[in-house]
Amino acid sequence: MSNPLHKKHDFIERSILSALAFLKDATLSEEYANRKGFLQSLDPRFKTISFLAFLVTAVSLKSAILISPLYVLCLILALLSRIPLRNFLLRTLFFIPLFSLFIVLPTLFSVVTPGEPLWSFHISGINAIITRPGLDGAVLFVLRVATSVSLVVLLSVTTRHSELLKVLRLFGVPQLFVLTVSMCYRYLYLFATMVENIFTAVKSRVGVVSHQRHGQNVVAWNIANTWNRTTQMSEEVYMAMLSRGYTGEPRLLSKFNATPKDWLWLLSAVVICAFLLYKGYSL
Amino acid sequence: MSDIIFEVKDVHYSYLGKFPALCGVDMTIRSGEKIAVIGANGTGKSTLLQLLDGLIFPDRGTVTAFGERLLEHSEVYEKAAHRFRQRVGLVFQNADIQLFCPSVREDIAFGPLQFGVAEGEVNRRILEVADVLDIQHLLERVPHQLSIGEKRRVAIASVLAIDPDVYLFDEPTAGLDPLTVRHIIDFIVNANQRGKTIITATHDLHIIGEIADTVYVFGRNKSIVRGGSSESILNDRSLLESNNLIHIHRHHHDGREHVHQHLPLEPHD
Numbered sequence: 141m142s143n144p145l146h147k148k149h150d151f152i153e154r155s156i157l158s159a160l161a162f163l164k165d166a167t168l169s170e171e172y173a174n175r176k177g178f179l180q181s182l183d184p185r186f187k188t189i190s191f192l193a194f195l196v197t198a199v200s201l202k203s204a205i206l207i208s209p210l211y212v213l214c215l216i217l218a219l220l221s222r223i224p225l226r227n228f229l230l231r232t233l234f235f236i237p238l239f240s241l242f243i244v245l246p247t248l249f250s251v252v253t254p255g256e257p258l259w260s261f262h263i264s265g266i267n268a269i270i271t272r273p274g275l276d277g278a279v280l281f282v283l284r285v286a287t288s289v290s291l292v293v294l295l296s297v298t299t300r301h302s303e304l305l306k307v308l309r310l311f312g313v314p315q316l317f318v319l320t321v322s323m324c325y326r327y328l329y330l331f332a333t334m335v336e337n338i339f340t341a342v343k344s345r346v347g348v349v350s351h352q353r354h355g356q357n358v359v360a361w362n363i364a365n366t367w368n369r370t371t372q373m374s375e376e377v378y379m380a381m382l383s384r385g386y387t388g389e390p391r392l393l394s395k396f397n398a399t400p401k402d403w404l405w406l407l408s409a410v411v412i413c414a415f416l417l418y419k420g421y422s423l
Numbered sequence: 424m425s426d427i428i429f430e431v432k433d434v435h436y437s438y439l440g441k442f443p444a445l446c447g448v449d450m451t452i453r454s455g456e457k458i459a460v461i462g463a464n465g466t467g468k469s470t471l472l473q474l475l476d477g478l479i480f481p482d483r484g485t486v487t488a489f490g491e492r493l494l495e496h497s498e499v500y501e502k503a504a505h506r507f508r509q510r511v512g513l514v515f516q517n518a519d520i521q522l523f524c525p526s527v528r529e530d531i532a533f534g535p536l537q538f539g540v541a542e543g544e545v546n547r548r549i550l551e552v553a554d555v556l557d558i559q560h561l562l563e564r565v566p567h568q569l570s571i572g573e574k575r576r577v578a579i580a581s582v583l584a585i586d587p588d589v590y591l592f593d594e595p596t597a598g599l600d601p602l603t604v605r606h607i608i609d610f611i612v613n614a615n616q617r618g619k620t621i622i623t624a625t626h627d628l629h630i631i632g633e634i635a636d637t638v639y640v641f642g643r644n645k646s647i648v649r650g651g652s653s654e655s656i657l658n659d660r661s662l663l664e665s666n667n668l669i670h671i672h673r674h675h676h677d678g679r680e681h682v683h684q685h686l687p688l689e690p691h692d
């Protein structure tokens with residue numbers, strides 16, 4: 141049908157579904173964490189600490205030349221951990237820095253960052269000049285964001301989320317909180333699946349969601365229903381926990397195994413950070 | 424008598440005070456018995472198992488376990504609760520609810536850890552139950568991303584790791600392929616031979632002969648219509664028929680349509 145309203149609907153529907161699929165894939169799948177690669181083989185505690193050190197270093201360095209080795213390191217680690225470079229670059233370079241670019245863009249121009257003009261042009265009567273310090277600042281900023289994002293993505297993609305949660309617990313976060321987070325995460329997955337199912341169910345019942353009003357009603361009813369289902373489910377989950385001896389303070393497995401390789405890795409990480417920070421300080 | 428495990432007397436239960444789920448149930452379960460509770464959907468089977476597991480409490484009537492009455496807020500119960508939970512394990516109808524840990528390994532470990540079992544022993548048990556239920560390859564997976572049959576095995580493993588004296592199974596074979604059903608039946612029979620008491624809720628008549636010596640039939644009035652040995656119940660066609668427990672087949676034979684019912688023990692024709 142050539143009804144523009146339909147087209148719009150189709151578009152929104154497809155975007156929602158693909159956004160959901162992306163969310164599930166990006167945050168909930170543990171595909172890369174299960175591969176056998178370098179970062180996957182490290183003890184999650186050591187990995188987390190070393191990545192925190194890199195992150196702090198990347199954020200505090202004030203020179204693009206010094207940050208770039210860290211970024212290169214990320215790419216090498218991604219390769220060693222069997223993450224396809226294209227996929228990795230897509231996740232980091234494309235998605236998140238896109239937002240930061242909006243913040244950086246204004247600082248390029250002389251109004252915000254005055255200095256030696258590099259290149260000027262006219263947009264609808266306004267004289268815009270890109271300045272040298274402006275560009276340098278932008279490069280530094282983008283590189284810093286790209287590196288930080290790469291580090292976070294690397295850590296989260298190569299570590300099973302259950303292990304990340306365990307590390308949280310080791311760093312002094314209360315067990316109950318950790319368990320709550322892990323259950324929220326579970327509900328998130330369930331929720332995403334439910335929304336997908338509801339979408340399909342509504343479609344199969346109303347054909348194409350042609351009758352907008354009706355479609356909306358069904359969706360609204362389903363959202364309420366989903367809410368009820370989740371609250372009832374959490375009660376039942378609580379019963380399941382009780383049934384297996386839960387008394388208020390859950391006890392969970394805590395075993396991690398650190399090997400000499402982990403210590404070696406941590407040492408190298410510390411040396412790299414210290415060197416970069418020293419260079420940055422003496423510059 | 425000391426070998427009585429559960430004594431259920433005139434139990435009534437309703438959800439939110441208005442949806443009756445059990446109306447006057449009596450039963451006595453002894454140590455080492457194999458019991459099946461059968462009935463159509465909504466006849467209160469799951470409710471009964473949750474009462475037996477001390478998760479909900481009757482509005483009227485009493486449930487006594489190991490000689491002590493199960494009560495929600497009694498000090499005796501609070502103290503005995505931990506011990507009770509170690510002795511009775513429930514495999515929920517909905518495995519999604521039963522599995523709440525971030526990985527299969529941790530889900531299996533959850534029960535034993537709550538009972539203060541040392542980590543070394545817990546790790547040993549994880550490997551042992553994973554071997555029994557053939558889920559070694561799933562240990563690092565996220566439970567809610569498994570298939571229904573895999574989830575069911577993990578749910579059973581998580582209870583097996585506690586090593587209770589009494590197993591309560593709620594629809595252990597619903598929605599599973601024949602081979603997995605076979606494994607689960609074998610598991611139940613095996614556990615019973617090791618002296619475990621087994622109580623299974625199901626509406627699958629085909630498995631009853633193997634998993635139960637005594638069968639209770641729940642009716643639409645949400646109470647026990649009949650209890651007896653599994654043969655006597657399975658041979659009572661009119662009882663099963665009037666309780667929605669018999670398949671009715673309709674198919675064509677030489678161009679003539681024909682309808683017949685069948686009992687689990689009869690072959691299809």
Ligand SMILES: Nc1ncnc2c1ncn2[C@@H]1O[C@H](COP(=O)(O)OP(=O)(O)OP(=O)(O)O)[C@@H](O)[C@H]1O
Nearest residue numbers: 438442443444462463464465466467468469470471
């Ligand atoms: N959470 C609930 N809130 C309200 N009513 C409920 C709830 N759970 C069960 N019921 C009602 O209690 C009755 C018994 O339910 P129960 O789940 O025990 O049946 P069941 O025999 O296990 O059924 P099925 O074979 O479908 O699992 C049903 O009529 C049902 O509608």
Ligand SMILES: [Mg+2]
Nearest residue numbers: 468469516593
């Ligand atoms: Mg049920």
